[in-house]
Amino acid sequence: MIDEVLNQIGRRQKFLLTSHARPDGDAVGSVLACGEILRSMGKQADVVLSDGVPYIYKPLPFSETVVVSPTVSADYDAAIILECDSVHRTRIEGLERHYLINIDHHSTARPFAHVNWIDPSACATAEMIFRLAREASVKISPEVATCLYTAVLTDTGSFCFNGTTERTFALAQELVRAGAEPSRIAQNVYFANPYSKMRLLGSALSNLHRDGELAWMFISRDEMDRTDAVDEDTEGLVNYALAIEGIEVALFFREQADGRYRVSLRSKGRINVASVAERFGGGGHECASGCAMEGPLSVATERILMQFRLLDGKLLVH
Structure with missing residues (x-):
């Protein structure tokens, strides 16, 4: 080709x-x-x-x-x-x-x-x-x-x-x-990140959760405004959750102006996160994918966590 x-x-x-x-x-x-x-x-x-x-x-x-x-x-x-x-x-x-x-x-x-x-x-x-x-x-x-x-x-x-x-x-x-x-x-x-991104990272880490081998965190629009952050400041923040020992998959939820959520999915390699992202109209790599989901956050997280629970024991999520 x-x-x-x-x-x-x-x-x-x-x-x-x-x-x-x-x-x-x-x-x-x-x-x-x-x-x-x-x-x-x-x-x-x-x-x-x-x-x-x-x-x-x-x-x-x-x-x-x-x-x-x-x-x-x-x-x-x-x-x-x-x-x-x-x-x-x-x-x-x-x-x-x-x-x-x-x-x-x-x-x-x-x-x-x-x-x-x-x-x-x-x-x-x-x-x-x-x-x-x-x-x-x-x-x-x-x-x-x-x-x-x-x-x-x-x-x-x-x-x-x-x-x-x-x-x-x-x-x-x-x-x-x-x-x-x-x-x-x-x-x-x-090593050349804007100050706003580091402030946003602090907010994201305060919203960090873990369920077995899966970790996730989120950022609201209010937190974006409070830290003077822009959308591109969220790039790569999901990797801080993936860096936790024993975590195989990490998720990052970012609230958009319309109330929907952009979701970044990352894996250390054992789990194909693209297969989950595709179920919500997204896609990407096996180890790095993304998708968009309707809110509220509690519903979005539960829907995507359920997909990982259905992976037949490949990922230990309670």
């Missing part, structure tokens, strides 16, 4: 690149790298994200070129949608009238586009973009390597998730050889 993606890119000149709303490290790193790779191929490439680049990823090369918009007004020869299971999840209107190329590595990915390159064996969509550059004979610059390494680092849970293999480290080595600086990238991602 990579050959067909390159074929369609070769036949076109003007591209729009995007990913899902509230983009994570793989979404941002992959879309920035892919845009620069297309430019190296002599193409015009505009990167548009409905929510823009999160704070911790703003140091990435090319981040200042990203257009933040909920609509597409210009005409493009094609739109390349990365790490996203539908046009709807981009939260950008007007994409559907373009020729669509879908590049994704999630096991829950859907073939919604005209061309769909889906490879669940890839550790991140960034790995697929690296392969795309190699097949197109495009040299990986230090800037592109930095974007791709950031994507791989974050989407593998700092090389902790299942699916991290010898191939993953070989890719990381290639990116370091191309100019990515692991220590600087790690400091930008993990």
Whole structure:
């Protein structure tokens, strides 16, 4: 399928690149790298994200070129949608009238586009973009390597998730050889959090609960307002619950303005949390997934806990 993606890119000149709303490290790193790779191929490439680049990823090369918009007004020869299971999840209107190329590595990915390159064996969509550059004979610059390494680092849970293999480290080595600086990238991602996020973490930890091998915590809209936090400050907070000894699955519930809850699900590897997220219209990785649920919180937590109780002894939940 990579050959067909390159074929369609070769036949076109003007591209729009995007990913899902509230983009994570793989979404941002992959879309920035892919845009620069297309430019190296002599193409015009505009990167548009409905929510823009999160704070911790703003140091990435090319981040200042990203257009933040909920609509597409210009005409493009094609739109390349990365790490996203539908046009709807981009939260950008007007994409559907373009020729669509879908590049994704999630096991829950859907073939919604005209061309769909889906490879669940890839550790991140960034790995697929690296392969795309190699097949197109495009040299990986230090800037592109930095974007791709950031994507791989974050989407593998700092090389902790299942699916991290010898191939993953070989890719990381290639990116370091191309100019990515692991220590600087790690400091930008993990040691440059805004003050508001740390205050929000305190609130989240005060709402920490445990049931057997499962832990969960939540944040209300009032707590978001009190800590002056924004939505992107919730990124990664679920991992603090997963870090507890004896916990196999962690959940993080974030109340939205409409009263619904965004739920982040994480696993240490024994439990496939994507299978549970899919039951509520979500998806993602086996070790890192997400979904949305109706409130109130007591109902949302009980519904999702019940799904884990039905895992026939795989997870010890009372």
